[in-house]
Amino acid sequence: MATPATITIEDVQSSSPDMTVKIVKFSGQLDESNVDEKANMVYELIEKNPKNLNLIFDFAELEYMNSKSIGYLTDWYGKVYENGGKIVVAQTRPNILDILQVVGLTQLIKTFPTIDEAKFAISHSA
Amino acid sequence: MNTALLWIISVLLALIPVAIWLYILFGDKKNDKKMLSIIFSGGILAVLTVFAIQYFWIYVPEIDPFLWIGNNITDPTYYYVGIFILVGIMEELVKQMMVRYVDTKTVLIQTVNDSIRFSLVAALGFAFAENIVYFKTVMTVAPIQEIIVTFLFRSVFTACAHMIFSGIFGYFFGIAKFTIDITKNSHWEGKIYLGVHLISKVFQIPYAQAFKEYKILQGLVIAILLHAVFNYMLQMNQILPVIALVVAGYLYLKYLLDRKAGNLILVTDISEQRTSTIGKKDSEVVLELVGMWFDQKKYVDVIHVCERLLERDPDNNVVKLFKAKAMDKLDPENPYRKILSTIFSDERGELERNTIAYYRKKKEIEGKNIPQNSKEKLFRFVEEKKKQENETFKIDL
Numbered sequence: 001m002a003t004p005a006t007i008t009i010e011d012v013q014s015s016s017p018d019m020t021v022k023i024v025k026f027s028g029q030l031d032e033s034n035v036d037e038k039a040n041m042v043y044e045l046i047e048k049n050p051k052n053l054n055l056i057f058d059f060a061e062l063e064y065m066n067s068k069s070i071g072y073l074t075d076w077y078g079k080v081y082e083n084g085g086k087i088v089v090a091q092t093r094p095n096i097l098d099i100l101q102v103v104g105l106t107q108l109i110k111t112f113p114t115i116d117e118a119k120f121a122i123s124h125s126a
Numbered sequence: 127m128n129t130a131l132l133w134i135i136s137v138l139l140a141l142i143p144v145a146i147w148l149y150i151l152f153g154d155k156k157n158d159k160k161m162l163s164i165i166f167s168g169g170i171l172a173v174l175t176v177f178a179i180q181y182f183w184i185y186v187p188e189i190d191p192f193l194w195i196g197n198n199i200t201d202p203t204y205y206y207v208g209i210f211i212l213v214g215i216m217e218e219l220v221k222q223m224m225v226r227y228v229d230t231k232t233v234l235i236q237t238v239n240d241s242i243r244f245s246l247v248a249a250l251g252f253a254f255a256e257n258i259v260y261f262k263t264v265m266t267v268a269p270i271q272e273i274i275v276t277f278l279f280r281s282v283f284t285a286c287a288h289m290i291f292s293g294i295f296g297y298f299f300g301i302a303k304f305t306i307d308i309t310k311n312s313h314w315e316g317k318i319y320l321g322v323h324l325i326s327k328v329f330q331i332p333y334a335q336a337f338k339e340y341k342i343l344q345g346l347v348i349a350i351l352l353h354a355v356f357n358y359m360l361q362m363n364q365i366l367p368v369i370a371l372v373v374a375g376y377l378y379l380k381y382l383l384d385r386k387a388g389n390l391i392l393v394t395d396i397s398e399q400r401t402s403t404i405g406k407k408d409s410e411v412v413l414e415l416v417g418m419w420f421d422q423k424k425y426v427d428v429i430h431v432c433e434r435l436l437e438r439d440p441d442n443n444v445v446k447l448f449k450a451k452a453m454d455k456l457d458p459e460n461p462y463r464k465i466l467s468t469i470f471s472d473e474r475g476e477l478e479r480n481t482i483a484y485y486r487k488k489k490e491i492e493g494k495n496i497p498q499n500s501k502e503k504l505f506r507f508v509e510e511k512k513k514q515e516n517e518t519f520k521i522d523l
Contacts, residue, residue: 064407067414099408102434103415104427 002033007041012056015123020085021054023115027061030069039072046079053085056118060091070103077109086125090118136261143281144254147289151246161234165244168224169251173259175220206358214291214353218346221248221292222299229303238300239388242379245296246289253285283372287356290375291349297382298345304392305338307443311451314417314444387450392443402439409439416448428452 005028012021022045030038046053055076065073077087090112092100100106112118144166152162183190195208225244228234235241257280264276301308312319319337326336352375359368382388402409412435419428432449439445 065411067411067418070411070415071418095405095408098404098438099411102404102408102412102438103431104434 002037003031004028005030005034005038007038009041009045012119014054019052019054020049021056021119021122022049023056023058025058025061029064030062031064031066032068035066035069035072039069042072042076046076049085051083051085053080053083054122055080055085055087056115056122057087057089058091058115059089059093059096062093062096065096065099070099070105073105073109077105086122088112088118088121090115132262132265133258136258136265139261139277140254140257143257143285144250146281147250147285148247151243161228161232161244162247164228165225165234165247166251166254168228169221169248169253170255172217172220172224172248172252173255176216179216206361207354210354210357210361211350213357214350215346217252217288218291218295218349218353221245221252221288222295222346224248224251225296226299235300235303236391236393237389238297238304238392239383239385241300241303242293242296242383242388245292245299246379249288249292250285252292253280253288256288257281257285283368286372286376287353287368290372290379291353291356293379293382294352294375295345295349297379297388298341298348300388302338302341302345304443305334305341307392307447309334309337310444311447314413314448315420316417385450386453387447390443390446390450392447399441402442404435404438409435409442413444413448416445420448420452423455425452425455429456 005026008025008027010023010025012023014021024042024045026038045055057073073087080087088110089100091114092111097106097111100109100111110118110121112121148162180192183192187193191212192209195205195212199205199208222245225234225241225248228244234244260276260280261273264273268276319340322333322337322340325331325340326333329336331339352371356368356371359371404412412431416428416431416435419431429449429452432445432452435445436442436449
């Protein structure tokens with residue numbers, strides 16, 4: 001049985017008409033049982049918005065990420081960045097932030113303590 | 127010629143290749159000469175042990191396996207194969223026993239390559255003692271040309287062959303000694319050893335213990351077979367294949383000794399171990415990722431992640447192994463490897479090379495005088511901890 005995990009996507013008003021901003025809210029635990037299915041949701045989102053997609057990943061309720069989900073995060077970052085977009089992460093729990101730091105992802109993906117700070121960073125980087 | 131003089135000349139002749147080989151193997155490195163002498167003497171003792179066993183069989187012929195083979199195998203090919211396998215078993219076991227004995231007393235082997243190097247020295251001691259007997263015998267009966275040929279051949283090829291067989295066994299013994307770290311590393315790499323898994327299930331023993339037994343057996347079988355093939359080809363006067371075998375073995379050993387992973391110090395003094403600042407579960411997630419990237423040949427990424435993980439967990443041998451293996455896999459001409467090679471040197475400081483010496487030195491500096499037998503207590507403590515870990519650590523495949 002798959003471990004409970006959800007991904008919800010929320011639109012954010014953008015300051016620039018060329019820019020799409022969305023908050024992707026993760027909750028639960030991303031592990032082997034559910035990570036592929038959940039990752040597809042993010043891939044679909046990226047495919048539907050091929051240019052200038054800016055994603056704020058809200059990790060406030062994400063309790064656990066396995067190695068595969070970190071691999072997906074790297075891949076999403078690559079795809080979005082190639083097309084002029086950006087991914088930032090907000091409200092990460094200390095254990096997950098620890099993993100992201102050791103893996104080196106925080107050097108690529110900026111992390112913010114709050115959603116507002118993440119939104120501010122996205123809107124001012126355009 | 128006087129018998130005593132013959133023995134003296136034989137010893138002197140046998141010393142020449144020893145000096146040359148020791149210089150080739152250890153000439154440019156800092157080494158504990160006392161320890162090398164002990165292992166070398168162990169190699170000599172190994173020959174005496176083999177002679178003693180053979181002497182014992184003269185008086186108890188019922189248990190003499192050579193006699194049994196002679197009486198029961200009439201086909202000359204099978205006869206020689208049987209005899210040479212038996213010789214291989216005896217000689218390889220006694221040589222390795224000497225290294226193992228010294229290791230249990232002194233924490234001699236701290237890296238996989240230590241196990242190879244000390245096995246080479248034991249083999250050199252063995253070849254030295256054997257050569258004395260051969261040289262003396264040849265000088266008694268043969269003309270000068272034959273003496274020269276015997277001297278050159280045994281000095282170069284026989285000594286080298288003994289070192290190759292023992293060195294390969296030493297490599298597998300080293301892997302077996304550091305079973306816990308190496309099986310954990312293999313687990314994260316996603317490697318499955320079906321033979322080990324089978325041994326573990328059949329004998330109802332932990333996976334790590336099965337891996338250890340498997341590696342020792344694998345090393346012994348390879349060493350015995352190579353030894354038997356070498357002796358058989360010599361018996362059949364197949365000199366070119368003998369030379370090819372020795373050259374191939376030498377290149378293989380050189381490859382093993384050049385690997386970064388082989389030079390990693392894997393003996394851990396638990397009393398000196400630094401605390402990890404990353405959670406166990408988080409560390410496992412990262413290791414799983416490192417294993418995935420290693421499998422995908424993302425070696426530079428693996429090195430980067432390992433470096434960051436080692437900042438948080440400095441004494442994690444599994445991470446060190448991943449880093450060293452990734453560096454081994456990188457193209458030698460890769461500039462990143464060249465830069466890292468200068469930082470991640472093979473050479474270790476004298477203190478670092480011997481954890482027990484390091485421990486003593488540190489305590490002495492702190493003003494605590496440790497009696498000599500504390501070394502042994504500390505060693506037992508380290509081994510006990512490893513044994514406990516060995517018993518509890520099991521990989522689900």
